[in-house]
Amino acid sequence: MGRRPKDFFKNKIKRPKMKNILLAPKGMPDILPEENALRRKIFKVVEELAEFYGFGQIETPILEETKLFLHGTGPTSDVVQKQMFNLKTPGKDQLSLRPEFTPNIIRAYLENGMFNWSKPVKLFSWGPVFRYEQPQRGRYRQFWQCNFEILGSSDPVYDVLIIQLFYNLFTELKLKNLVIEINTIGCDNCRPLWHKELKNYFRSKRKFLCTDCKNRLKTNPLRILDCKNESCQALKADAPKMLDYLCPECRHHFKQVLEYLEGLGLPYTINPYLVRGLDYYTKTVFEIRKSDDNLALCGGGRYDYLVEMLGGKPTPAVGGAAGVERLVELLKKNQKIEGPKSKVFIVAIGELAKQKALKYLEILRKANIQAGESFAHESLKAQLRQADKMGAHYVIIIGQKEALDNTVILRDMRASVQEIINGDTLVDALKKRFKNDIIKTIE
Ligand code: HAM
Numbered sequence: 001m002g003r004r005p006k007d008f009f010k011n012k013i014k015r016p017k018m019k020n021i022l023l024a025p026k027g028m029p030d031i032l033p034e035e036n037a038l039r040r041k042i043f044k045v046v047e048e049l050a051e052f053y054g055f056g057q058i059e060t061p062i063l064e065e066t067k068l069f070l071h072g073t074g075p076t077s078d079v080v081q082k083q084m085f086n087l088k089t090p091g092k093d094q095l096s097l098r099p100e101f102t103p104n105i106i107r108a109y110l111e112n113g114m115f116n117w118s119k120p121v122k123l124f125s126w127g128p129v130f131r132y133e134q135p136q137r138g139r140y141r142q143f144w145q146c147n148f149e150i151l152g153s154s155d156p157v158y159d160v161l162i163i164q165l166f167y168n169l170f171t172e173l174k175l176k177n178l179v180i181e182i183n184t185i186g187c188d189n190c191r192p193l194w195h196k197e198l199k200n201y202f203r204s205k206r207k208f209l210c211t212d213c214k215n216r217l218k219t220n221p222l223r224i225l226d227c228k229n230e231s232c233q234a235l236k237a238d239a240p241k242m243l244d245y246l247c248p249e250c251r252h253h254f255k256q257v258l259e260y261l262e263g264l265g266l267p268y269t270i271n272p273y274l275v276r277g278l279d280y281y282t283k284t285v286f287e288i289r290k291s292d293d294n295l296a297l298c299g300g301g302r303y304d305y306l307v308e309m310l311g312g313k314p315t316p317a318v319g320g321a322a323g324v325e326r327l328v329e330l331l332k333k334n335q336k337i338e339g340p341k342s343k344v345f346i347v348a349i350g351e352l353a354k355q356k357a358l359k360y361l362e363i364l365r366k367a368n369i370q371a372g373e374s375f376a377h378e379s380l381k382a383q384l385r386q387a388d389k390m391g392a393h394y395v396i397i398i399g400q401k402e403a404l405d406n407t408v409i410l411r412d413m414r415a416s417v418q419e420i421i422n423g424d425t426l427v428d429a430l431k432k433r434f435k436n437d438i439i440k441t442i443e
Pocket of ligand 1: 099100101102131133138139140141143145147148149277278296297298299300301303318319320321322323324325326
């Protein structure tokens with residue numbers, strides 16, 4: 001049975017202490033209704049933005065061939081080296097749970113002939129991804145991403161459109177104090193020289209590097225800049241910066257990106273050490289976070305070689321992904337979570353009344369009137385308490401007598417008055433009261 005990190009259930013409803021029950025796999029929390037309500041809210045904004053900017057939704061399988069990530073996410077990335085959930089099927093296929101969306105989307109782009117669509121092709125996805133990490137705040141083994149990709153244009157305007165889109169998503173969700181960190185990591189023309197200089201620099205500091213970074217020195221020295229180990233971090237300040245090695249094309253591209261950001265008034269800072277943990281990036285890389293927190297809300301960048309690396313024709317591309325759990329955590333802090341609200345509530349006492357109540361529920365549903373109930377509570381008092389909890393304005397009370405007479409008691413909870421009405425006129429009576437409520441609010 002799994003052990004939970006200390007703050008795993010922070011902000012969650014208290015669970016009863018039960019011995020010997022099975023737990024969800026470590027780092028893969030259940031998503032309960034209240035949290036799903038927040039996720040739906042985020043997804044609604046994501047969908048609205050996707051529609052506005054012309055992104056079509058794409059769903060790819062949660063499992064893909066392991067090879068896709070080895071080549072796509074990249075062999076020197078931590079994701080491939082340490083964080084993949086791999087499995088072998090009975091037919092001996094090597095599959096992996098997707099640790100991100102980007103390689104899958106490129107695979108689908110090629111497999112479905114999307115290179116024949118008019119360019120750029122804009123795609124977005126929303127769903128779970130899996131990384132074998134040590135669970136902690138904002139870091140899970142199963143987490144959700146909303147992911148946007150633009151394929152088929154090298155224009156820096158699209159680098160900025162992606163950044164703008166995520167910035168808009170966060171501001172629409174009322175998140176404040178956002179910081180855009182941006183950098184460029186060049187292209188195949190200029191990056192090799194920087195690599196060489198980085199290698200020389202870190203080789204001279206080899207004794208201060210952690211074991212992982214000693215290996216990274218051989219495989220990809222750029223990864224050292226991303227290491228969280230304190231002694232490796234301390235070496236960053238004097239390391240050669242890509243900005244000093246850019247070829248004219250990459251320099252021009254980065255300059256344009258910054259100009260577009262300035263034109264939009266988006267607050268950015270250049271972080272010359274931002275390299276991102278995935279192997280495929282070229283030129284622009286970015287992350288957005290809150291100024292008082294180190295956890296990135298989203299990250300992305302340009303990846304002009306990936307389509308070709310996965311077997312397609314050279315196709316420049318840019319994209320990014322945001323972590324849904326990190327957004328949910330911030331939304332939870334920002335607002336009071338409320339249970340479902342119903343303006344109308346049905347109370348039924350006795351079997352016959354419950355039978356009638358089920359029919360009234362159907363009538364109200366068809367009339368588009370949201371109605372709550374708590375039939376499992378037998379007494380009038382307990383059911384009224386539930387109505388109060390749900391913030392109901394009107395309660396329909398049905399007892400044995402009302403069930404036999406085809407009447408209901410319609411109680412106005414705020415005015416504490418009630419009257420008996422014919423059951424056939426219930427919808428009209430409610431609608432009339434809703435109308436009066438609106439008039440009263442305007443007055
Ligand atoms: P990434 O930076 O690896 O980029 O992940 C994107 C976002 O997912 C992060 O900024 C963070 O909010 C969230 N995230 C990452 N790991 C975890 C975790 N263990 N638990 C919770 N949230 C997490 C990518 O995945 C790229 N595919 C983005 C991209 C798309 N680049 C180009 N196109």
